[in-house]
Amino acid sequence: MDIKCNEKELFVFKKIAHAAEELGVPAYVIGGFVRDKLLGRTTKDADIVCVGDGIQLAHKVAERFQPRPSVSFFKTYGTAQIKLKHFYDEVQGEVDHKHITGVENGEQETVPATTIITGGDSDQLNSPPTAGEQGGAALEIEFVGARKESYRYHSRNPDVVPGSLKDDQDRRDFTINAMAISLNTEDYGRLIDPFNGLHDLEKKIIQTPLDPGTTFSDDPLRMMRAIRFAAQLNFTIAPATFQGIKDHAERIRIISQERITEELNKILLSPKPSIGFDLLYQSGLLHIIFPQMVDLAGAEYIDGLGHKDNFYHTLQVVDNICRHTSDLWLRWAALLHDIGKPPTKKFEKGHGWTFHGHEVVGGRMVPKLFARLKLPQNEKLRFVRKLVELHLRPISLTKENITDSAIRRLLFDAGDDIDALMLLCEADITSKNKQKVIRYLENFELVRHRLKEVEEKDRIRNWQPPVTGEIIMDIFGLSPCKIVGDLKNSIREAILDGEIDNSYDAAYDFMMKKAAALGLQPVNKI
Incomplete structure (x- = not known):
């Protein structure tokens, strides 16, 4: 198993190696970069541990780049970071000039035969990086001095003292993260693997x-x-x-x-x-x-009637949604879509288990869960809550004749999140009955078709009634009050129900009739 670094990464490691040699401190690439390279995974950062001053090494490395990157360092922790912004562009000139010939500042760059680091394709230096190529727009390098740690029982903040490479590897969390590669002249590229992490990597074991x-x-x-x-x-x-x-x-x-x-x-x-x-x-x-998730687990039976295990159903829904999107908040919506089921669970004699209103209860739980979990209290929360509250609506439309009114209401309530909602609803189909799944998916396709049809006709998504509350107040000389809200809501409902056209004139005429019934007289005409 080789570590296949591309030529630009090798170029950077050589700079680090020479800077470390100049300072007289042994240096190593360690941890996640080594693991991910051995697995062939993309990675955008590298950790360098040295037996010495990591901050000093970072500054020395930065001096070897033109233009010189800034060094962020934290004296308290003895760590420093260099971010090579637009990494491929920055090093391209130097790489093209030297062609990785092994010469930098008059020093011969030799790689011993024992190295496990290998470069990329020979044409990699002269071709621009693809969108998926390792490193992306930046390479982040973190430097730290090797250290030994000891912990107090009630804190995860360790007491730290300088240590050896072995000390540093001993403090690592897992064997697959404890592997290091030497950047030192005498054994450049050698894998140092005291806990047989390479074996665990090959066997796919975490210990x-x-x-x-x-x-x-x-x-x-x-x-x-x-x-x-x-x-x-x-x-x-x-x-x-x-x-x-x-x-x-x-x-x-x-x-x-x-x-x-x-x-x-x-x-x-x-x-x-x-x-x-x-x-x-x-x-x-x-x-x-996350005890609310645990409350979903298990299936209860009464009179031989049981319900599905909503915990494992939820996990399947999350996996289903992940096949279609990498959006974190849509995944959170999938995770929480049935969170209201435990508090609404009820056994009805002769019928079985019900969870009536669990989408409403679940929606109310979302803000509290987000607050406790320290998740964002902004539009992300509102998005997740909306999907939890609406996740049964498209399903209900597959069980009845789909009226324009029902479609309009769904488009109005979901707004721009209608596509995300439909993805969630399709992911919510977890039946083991293949024919049932096919039937549901076919019904969802019908709903999608009707959504598109009504949207093209009525343009109801993110829609607001053509007669606003401000217009109502101006016409009747009112201040903000319940009557204004009632009139506005009645106009909206009439349009959503298809009772009147979605136009200003139709809404105005409807409003005047409703106002007259309430004994209101206009003071202005708009």
């Missing part, structure tokens, strides 16, 4: 380099990271490591909600989020960080 209890007790966020990597990479967590998560699940309480939610978002953005949420549930972590 801690040291005792799981120590690893997770020291930094409980690592439990969620293990599950997140399992979801992102479709890896298996080693039994001893997973038992360690179960044994120390309560320790997650010392982690800030922001960090927990960051991991939840990453799990939701993985190719198959159900892997992560199932592991969170099986480990006991979900019971602590």
